[in-house]
Amino acid sequence: MGFFDKLKKFKDYITGTGAELHLAIDNSAVHTEGLVRLKILCQIKEHGILVDKLYVKLHAEEMVRYRDRSHVHGSGHRVGKSGGSTKTAYATSYKEELVIDQNFRLEAHGEYEWDAEFLIPPNVPGTYRGINANHEWKILAGLSKKGNDPDSGWVIFDV
Secondary structure (H helix, E strand, O other): OOHHHHHHHHHHHHHOOOEEEEEEEEOOOHHHHOEEEEEEEEEEOOOOEEEEEEEEEEEEEEEEEEEEEEEEOOOOOEEEEEEEEEEEEEEEEEEEEEEEEEEEEEOOOOEEEEEEEEEOOOOOOOOEEOOOEEEEEEEEEEEEOOOOOOEOOOEEEOO
8 A cells, every 4th residue: 555545545434435325215104104214225436344333323403483572671681672683493202323334344446335213202203394383304324434424414204
């Protein structure tokens, strides 16, 4: 391995660019069974990777926009005024990490895929998009390894 190969391997280690992950989501059974199926696709670049775990992070969040029409007067009392500013509040309604596989090696130039499924908890709201409020579900797949973890990026899906 020459100097430039070592440099390239080090760059992949630091930046997490040694692998590309993609998600394919099938939520067709979510309304009948509460089930979401996914396929995780991974392409490895020039150097093999030792992986501690393959994980999926689930996140559901509500976002509400509201108009704040009051301000605090010098005495600490709220005083109404016209106008105001638009503010946004966020609340996490669900958050979980699922481990799909652990302690394995992905070879250079390899293409890999895993299937997984999970149930949407019945007490967490589904997706909605309103004028002033939204509730969104999103998912991310990642490889935990030494250095920076490559991941798929957050993918929004409907429940």
